[in-house]
Structures are given as structure tokens and as C-alpha cells.
Amino acid sequence: MKATITDVAKKAGVSMKTVSRVLNNEPNVAEKTRAHVKAIAAELRYTPNLAARGLATSKSYLIALIYDNPSINYISHIQRGAIDACREAGYHLVVEPLYLEKVKSRAEKADAMRMVLEKLPVDGVILTPPLCDSQGVLQTLSELRIKCVRVAPRNRGQQPFVGMDDDTAAYQMTQYLLEQGHKRIGFIKGHVGHAATDMRYDGYCRAIESGGLSVSEQLVFQGDFSFESGVVQAKKLLELPVSERPTAIFASNDDMAAAVISVASQMGLDVPADLSVCGFDDTPLARNLSPALTTVRQPIYKMGFKAAQQLIDPDGDQQKIGQILDFEIMLRDTVSNLKN
Amino acid sequence: MKATITDVAKKAGVSMKTVSRVLNNEPNVAEKTRAHVKAIAAELRYTPNLAARGLATSKSYLIALIYDNPSINYISHIQRGAIDACREAGYHLVVEPLYLEKVKSRAEKADAMRMVLEKLPVDGVILTPPLCDSQGVLQTLSELRIKCVRVAPRNRGQQPFVGMDDDTAAYQMTQYLLEQGHKRIGFIKGHVGHAATDMRYDGYCRAIESGGLSVSEQLVFQGDFSFESGVVQAKKLLELPVSERPTAIFASNDDMAAAVISVASQMGLDVPADLSVCGFDDTPLARNLSPALTTVRQPIYKMGFKAAQQLIDPDGDQQKIGQILDFEIMLRDTVSNLKN
DNA sequence: TCCAAAGGTGACAGCGCTGTCAAACTCATT
């Protein structure tokens, strides 16, 4: 049978309350007592009953990761990070997919969120795109008084968030392309409505313009982060007459970049000799593609980790509402230098 | 404030216990009372407090999915299936990675498992390969009296399991290759120690032999399910003199199959014209590869679903200890017919 | 020496729910 706090208290010759204090690292326990209780607890292999503790404190020691159909790779790294942070603090992660793509109205989204959360007592919620941008969802969370951290590219209101600077990353990548001598740089946008979609596009535009060029509508197409959409838009870009055809294509994520490469090679274009390509995310795919894809590495694992950490201990070393983590430009083999 | 069972009881003019009975679909409540209580509960947006219920019943309504470094794709489908099954039954899924690869001794594995489970009160555990084959882990589970379902290719002892017939799948795939006229069929084995590794190999051998051929050691190499190992072993196979080189390679999973294709194309061999390739798992990768990979589709989602279901309701419609789900051979573009 | 403040400890209630068991009510049968 599992040991209870009473067992420990009896064996240690102290009250339950003292044991409780020791277990929760509360002050006002003599060092000697503390050590003794700890020893007994270890000996008895005692671990607190979460349900009981939860009932008494109205905390659940559970954090929910809620997501809506993101890429498997993305979500699993977030998840790993969050789990690791939870472990350190004795929390656990429950995972709740919530498919809202087809749900249009704000009220309906709010309701769906409510359904999930009313059934599950969690101390905090990690929200990933696109959920983190739904006002309905955010509103439900605040009505339910549930803490939440958004894994999102930018702050909205005063919600805590963890993210990276998509704008600057896209800016730097575009600038890199410019430095390699590319003038006609195609761009495939991400899913409409995702905040990252806009930020990446903004970064691209800023770089193009700061390079003294102007953004050509002809070279920008709307994708939706899927491989399939990448295929469709890549075809449009590559079927342009040679003199107008881009010498480089910047896809808003790796899947679409992979699609570009695939279309290019079907059309007999060599990457990177005839066409440079870069992506965004640095999924495992990027490395396994041949040639290996030049892309932006997001600190996804770390975002999950920090998000959970902030939920568990909001006054940790970082007092700030939001945290911007560093990205990394992964220079690989899909971009050629036009100047050589 | 959240409504409690007492609120509902008062408003409905019955005792808490009656409300409790209604909520849990217990018998011996007059239909009229039942309906009335249900209405009030809905009106008050009442949802039971899981911690309290857990404390009273010593159930947690939590199921753990524990895994050790499997492929992301694999685990996320299992996870999805399990979550969906949990939702139907008011359960929740907590995810616990447990990295044991470097841990050799059985006792240490058992201890690691114990650490995780002692902290977390779960009603059941889903174990994926390779954890489901560790005696240490299994033993801990039984000592702790925690129900578990193994997502595994074959039964071991009397543990409940959910799986597919890897052996037959590999047999059928190999036979298909044989039917296409291939005589020299290379095989790249999976990670040593995974049960699936052996079963897939067995299926391959059976088919080869039943085709009147014999398994040549020269054509069988040991991989470990990783892309990298696939590269290494593919090279060995493809560097064989042309007369001995296989006309087809059956890799034990898609990642290694992708590696084979990559190596082949680097060596100037066309797939499928010069070399047929097939894999196992039908990951998304398989479809995105060009040419699209012929492979075996595992019912991964369904395995997760059934596993959770069995944990939640062990006497569901399936009384049996184990369930074997159907696979599907996905014929795509990487196998050519030598007879034409 | 005495007193206040701070440090250390324990008794006890109660978190929201369900299990147990006894009470009250129904209805068909003698």
C-alpha cells in the first residue's frame, strides 16, 4: 500500500502538518526536524497524493498544452520542452487537441475551449498558433481565470508570451539572399490568419525595400504552410518567363520549401544552380532533403520549456511578460551565390 | 465561482448522493429525478471536480502514454488516438517520455519507471516500443498494480496488447516484390532489440523461402531505424558488384527507405528503374518523397485509440487480451515490375 | 530578571466527492 502523510508523521514522531511543511519547503521548521522527516519520507518511499493535495489547495499540478492542428514536428518539440519543464517542478502535462479550423465564430471557439477546460482542472494552459490568436479562446481563458502563456510571435494585449522574432529572422534571411546577388526573390506566404505569416512577410518586405528594391506582387503568392500549397504556388512562380522568374524563392516554412524543390526538379531546374530556395522552421525534413535546405531554426523546444516554466512559476527570474528567444539562420546547400 | 455538487443538490431539492448517482449514471434513480437533476446541473454548468472525485474513488481519470524515443510521427499518431479515446470517456492523457536507451540493467529501468509513476497517479499506462519489451518496466507496473496496455507487435505473457501483424505485412510486401520478378531482394533490419525488427525480418525470410529462394546473408544488413543507418547500409548494398547487387531493397522503415533512395540517386541509380525500394510505416515522408514510396501502412492512430479504450474499459466489447489490427500495403511508385 | 518578538509545532476543520448503510417508499401478493 502506498504510504500516506500520516504514516510518515507517525514514524517521524511529528504532526502531519510538520511533514507537510517539510514536503512543501515551507519555512519555520527546525533544520533537524526537516532532515529527519525527509529521511523518513524517503525511507517510506512516500510521495504525496496529488488528488488530495489538489483538493486541499485547489491546484491540480497539471498544465495543458492545447493546440489546433499544427505541424506534428512543431507540436512535438513544444511538447517535449513543456514536459521537461513540468518534470523539474513536479507538474505534469496533459495534451488537448482542439480542432477549431472550421469553426468560424468567436463565440463557438470560446465554447469549444470552455468544454475542454471545464472538464479538466489545470493550473495553466499553453496555447500555440493559431489558437493563441483567437480572441474567443483567450476570453474564455480569462473568464475561467486560467493562466495562459501564448507561444506566439508577438504580444497581444497583456498576455504572457514566449516567442521568437519572426520578422527579423525573415529580414535577415532575405538580406542574405540579397547579399548573394539575388534580385528577384519570390515569396510564398503562410496560412492566412496566423500571426507568423504576416511577420515573416513583413520581414521579407522590409529587407527587399531596404535593399533598394521594391516588392513585386508578381513574386509573392499565398500558401497555407502545406506541401500541397507549396506545389501550387511554386508552379506559378516557376512558370513565369525566364526574365521574370525569381532566382530565389523564400518559402514561409520548410514544407513549402520542400515543395518548391520538388517542383523545380520536376521542371528540370537544378537547386541551387538554377534556383535558390530557403525555408523557415528547420524541421528534420530540411536536413534530409537533398540538397539540404537553408532555413531558419526556431527554438521550438525552448519555447515549450519556457512557456511551461512561466506558467509554473510566474515570478521566476524573468519578470517580463514576454520572452523573445533567439533564432538561428541555418546556411546549407540550397542557396547559390550569383556573384561568383 | 464553480458550482459544486452541493449547489446542484440544493437547487434540485435532493441529496448530494442522488446528484452523484445521476452524474455517474448509476441505477436506482427515478427517471423523473434523473431528468430533473440533469437539467439543474446543466443550468448551473456543473462539472465534477476531478481531484475530489479522485480522492474519493482513488481513481485519477488520467492515463499515461509513456515512450522512449520513438519516431515523432509514430508517437504523435498514437497520442492522437489515445486522446480521442480518452475524451469519449472523460479521461485525460498525460504524456511522459522516459529515456532508457542508455540504461542497460533491468533494475535501473524498473527504477526509472517507478520514479515516474510514483509521482503521478494514473489509472493506466500505454507502453510503446521499445519500452513495452522491457521486463523491468513491466515488472514495476505490475508491482505498482497499474494497468497497462502494450502497443506491440506480439503478445508477451498475459499483458493486454494492441498491435498489428508485422510478420505477415513483411511477408506480403516481400512476396509482392517477388511477384514483380525481383530475385535479389536486399533487406535492412531495424533497431536491435525491438520486437518489430525481428518480426519484419522473419516475414521477409518466410517469403523469400516460400518463393523457393534462400536468404542471402550478403543482402541483409543491420540498421537501427534511423535515416543515417539507412545511408550506411544502403551504400553497402549498392556497392556490391552489379551481378550481385539487389534489384530491390526492403527497408524496415520509411526513414531507412528514404535513405536508400537518397543514396541510390547519388550513385546515379534511378528509382524505380534501376532499383526498387520499399519501406514500412507509411509516414508522411513516404508520400512526399519523389518518387512516392511503396510501403506498409500501420494503423497507428487506431492502435493508440484501442489501447486507451482497453485501459478505460477493460470489459468493453472486446474481451480478448490482445487485438491485432489490419495493415495495408500502399502500392506507390518505387517498385518496378521486372517482368515487363 | 522579565518581556516581547520570532521561531517552531500541532489540533482541527474542510476541500468536493463517493461508499456504506439504513430509512422510506412503492407495489404486487397473500
Next chain:
DNA sequence: AATGAGTTTGACAGCGCTGTCACCTTTGGA
């Protein structure tokens, strides 16, 4: 009308823990 079996209901304890508050120590200063 009385009996018994079955159905429906409720009172109450208690799951294992922590918050509150009161009590008993110590300590340091007047």
C-alpha cells in the same frame, strides 16, 4: 390489511492533504 421484495432516497463518514490559528519554545534586549 399485512407482508415482503424491490426500488428510491439521504445521512454521514472519510479519502489525504493543507490552511488557520493557537500554543509552546527560544532568543535578544531592556
